Amino acid sequence: MKPFGYVRPGSVQEAVEAFAAHPRAHYLAGGTNLVDLMKLGVEQPAVLIDVGRLPLDTVDELPDGSLRVGATVRNSDLAAHPAVRDRYPALSQALLAGASAQLRNAATTGGNLLQRTRCPYFQDPDKPCNKRAPGSGCGALDGVHRDHAVLGHSPHCVATHPSDMAVALAALDARVELYGTDGTRSLPVADFHRLPGDHPERDTEIRPGELITGVLLPAATAFAPSAYRKARDRASYAFALASVAVLLRVSDSGVITQAGLAFGGLAHRPWRARHTERALLGAPATPAAFEGAVALELDAAEPLRDNAYKVPLARNLALDVLARLAPAHATA
Structure with missing residues (x-):
């Protein structure tokens, strides 16, 4: 000890x-x-x-229709909150997929965002890991990496970020609120976590000493159809091999007017699928449009020796969720 x-x-x-x-x-x-x-x-x-025990444990509705979640709100309370379930269903689903009930009762919003990779090389001080000990090498690169990254990795780190909640927050355009010696600031959740590059020891853009005080869910994505789906080795209490959070608004004429999509389990951070989103906006909500848009993102994947299966897995998850969110008349 x-x-x-x-x-x-x-x-x-x-x-x-x-x-x-x-x-x-x-x-x-x-x-x-x-x-x-x-x-x-x-x-x-x-x-x-x-x-x-700081007073950061409430979910507050703001005058503009946005929702502010305090940093110490427990995952179980956030998943069950009526405003979250009604307005941002993908977030509630992601939280419920994330861990056992016992862990959800203890884990907090801020802590979930700051959790570190579950890479076994990182978790074992006797193994090489540039994230834990910069310069020691990446044991997973040529070792056991079935669960590791296919997007955005570097020769220094191929780990993935484990959060389910953060994937949903990224797709919903949420922002992280921070307080430090220089005052307050906020960052989009999609930009809060870093790709490994040459400094895999730095997980996020948080500055030394800054404290997460809350997360802001914008009014612009409230009440939009959204969903989260996760694939894992066993039915419960396992980290994602691949996951996807999708927000999709479709007009009465079948045209996509708003799209947000993020992948989990594929990269060092929740992967906001910007190429897919741009391709979807203004497109018809059809299987062909979905397939083409998702391919624009995943065709850039660089699988490792043992994890190429993640690419079709993520593609199928995304296509399934997009089809389920689109109105029946739009996908016919």
């Missing part, structure tokens, strides 16, 4: 000040990922700053 300090701040400001005052500090909320990594010896914080 590695000794560590413990601080429980009374406000967001106190939390950020405590982080600045303690080198190698980590924020702690539900702890469903961080504590596991501490047990494995992957994370060794000098101080834990417990933000779990």
Whole structure:
């Protein structure tokens, strides 16, 4: 057991000040990922700053019709919230697909966004991993990588991001709200996580000491038909081999007027399918249009030795969800 300090701040400001005052500090909320990594010896914080009791645990409707989710809202509460189920069904479905009920009862919105890869090379301090120990190499690249990335990877890292929730948030144009020593700012969820490049140790665009305070779900994607589907090795409690979140509005004449699509399990971050979205806008909601648009994104995939199956798997998931969201008359 590695000794560590413990601080429980009374406000967001106190939390950020405590982080600045303690080198190698980590924020702690539900702890469903961080504590596991501490047990494995992957994370060794000098101080834990417990933000779990800060007043960031509400889901608030804003005057413009958007929905603000506090960073410490539990995954189970968010999935069951009536406004989320009615307005952003893909988010509720993704949360329910993400973990066991016990974990959903503990895990938080902010913590879910910050969870780290489940790559076994990252989780084993005796294995080479550039994400855990920069410069040590990527053990998965020539090793066991059946579950790893087919998009956006680099010679330094082929890991995937494990979140289901973040995939849905990306497709729904959600934003992450942050507070740090320089004040407040926000980023699109689709841009919050990084591709590995030459610095796979950096998972996100968060600045040192910044605290996630909430997530904003925009009014523009509220009430649009949306859905999330996930493929995994077993029926429950498993991370995605591939997943997809789709938002699709179709006019009465069968033309697509709004589209959002993101893949999970394929890259170092939730993969916003921008090429697919652009091809869908203004197109007829037909199987041929869906197939062509999805191919524009996935034809750029670069599978590794043992994970080429992910490309047709992701394609079939996306086509299935698009067809289910499109009105029957549009796909006839």
